[in-house]
Amino acid sequence: MIATKLAFVLFCWTAAFALPTAVQVVFMHAAFVLGRFLPLFRPSSAQARRLYVRFLLYAGLLSAVVVILNALFVRNGEVLLDLGIVQFSREGVEFGLRVSVRLVLMSTAVLVFFLSTPLRDLAAFLDSSGAPAVLTSVLLLSLEFLERLPQRIEQIFTAQEARGAPVRAGFAGRFRSLFSILGPLIVSSIVESVERSHALALRGFPAPPEHRIRIRLPLTIPAWSLIAGVVAMVGWKLWESFR
C-alpha cells in the first residue's frame, strides 16, 4: 500500500510540472477528496485529521494571497479589474494561479502521504525494501523522539516548576522559562538517541544485505496505472519540447 501512495506522490509532482493548470486543479481537488474519503489516504489519527483540515484552510488562504499579489504586481497584458490606483492584470492572475495550484498540489500529495502513513510503517517499508540504513535510523529515532516529546516536556516542566520557575505563569513566564526547558530537552534527546542507536546496532540493525528480507514491491493496479501516468506525462513533455 505504501508503494501505491508513493506512486501517487510521484504522479502528483510530475503533474505539477508537466500538465496544464486546469488539469492540475482537477488533480488537486482529487487529492483533497482522496485524503478526506479514501481509507488508504485518510489521515491515520485524530490529530492528523485536524492537521489536514487546518492545512486545507491555510492552503486556501495562501493561494488567495499568492494570486492577489501576482495580480497586483504583474502588470502586463489585459486589465481584468481597474480600481483606480489598483489594477488586476489577467497575466498576473494566471501566473498566481499557476504557482499556487502547483504548490498546493505538491504539498497536498506529500501531506496526504505522511498523514496517512505511520512513520513506523514507513520505516519498516524502507528497511525491507533496501533503503539506506541511515535513512531508516533517522526515521526511527525521529519517531521515538516525537512519541516521547510530550511526556518529556511535561517532566521537565514539572521539574522546573518544582525549582520555582514560573513555567505556567502566563505567556511571559512561559517565554522566560523556554530556555531552561529547551536545554534539558535537547541534551536528554541527544543522549537517548545515541543510546537507541547503540541498542539497534546491538540487535543486528542494519542487517547485512544477504539477510535483508526484501519486499517484492506489491505494485497494485492503481500503482501501475499511476506509474504509467508518470511515464506518459514525462514522454508527452519531452515530445512537446522536441517538436
Next chain:
Amino acid sequence: MIACRSLHVAYGTGQPDVLCGLSFTVPSGSICALLGPTGAGKSTLLHALSGTLGMFHHAAQCSGSVTVNEETFMPVPRRVLFPAVGMLMQEPHLQFSGMAETVEGELKWTLDNLGIIGDAAQKQISVALDRFGCSTLRARTLRSLSGGELHRIAFASVLVARPSVLLLDEPVASLDQNARAQVARLLDSLRGDATILFTDSDPDLAMRLADRIIVLDSGTLRLDGSRKTFLDTVDAFGDILTVTTWPRVRERFAASGLSSLTARRLRRSLGQT
C-alpha cells in the same frame, strides 16, 4: 568466554581513563557480576565488550585487548558483535526497534536481521517467550504492556537471537522484588548455555547467583573472586557499594527498621552487635 587484558579506555585524548588497565577472565557458561558505584566504568566496559564503544565512539582512546568467544580484539572490537553478544540496556524502551507494534513483531525484527524467517523464526520466538513466561503477551501491543512486562520483552528480544555472551546493564535496577526474583531465576536457567556478565550497584543479585564477582571503582579492579571472597572482604567496599536488599543484611537488621545500609554502616553495625 570473556577476557580483558590491561584494558585502558578514555573518551578522548587528554581525558582521564574511564577504565584503568583492567584484566580479568569470565569462563564460558558462567555468571559474573560487575559491581561498583555510578561512574565506576561498568557500562563503558559492557560497551567495550559488545563493540558499540569501538563502533560509535571514534574519539575513544583504548589500549590492551579484549577476547570474546576465542576471538581477540586489539584493543577493542570495532564492530558490534551481534549475534554472538547480546546486550540489555538499562532502559527497556530504548531497546525496542520502533518498527513493530506487537511483542511478536518486536522479537521477529531481531530474527529478520539474522535472516531467520518462517517456521524457524516462529519457533525461536515461542521458545524465547516461554522462557520469560510471556507466551500470553505474544499478540499484545508494546504500548499496552506494564513496566515489568516491557522489561521482560526487551530481555526476550535480545535472547531470541541466542547469543553465547550476554551483557546486562543493571538488569534489575528498576524492578520490584517479584520481578527481581524472576530475572534471577531466568539468569540461573541460562547458566551453562551463555556466558553472562551483569552490572549492578547492589550486591543482592550477585550474592544470589554469580559464580564470580568483580568490583570496579573509578575504572580500577578492586576485587575479582568468588562470592565467598567477596563476603570475606566486604568491609573493604563499604565506601562504594550500597546494600539495599542483601538478604543477610535484611535478616540481620529487619528488626531495626533499617532499609538502606552501606557496607560501611554494616561494618559499624556488626561491630556494635
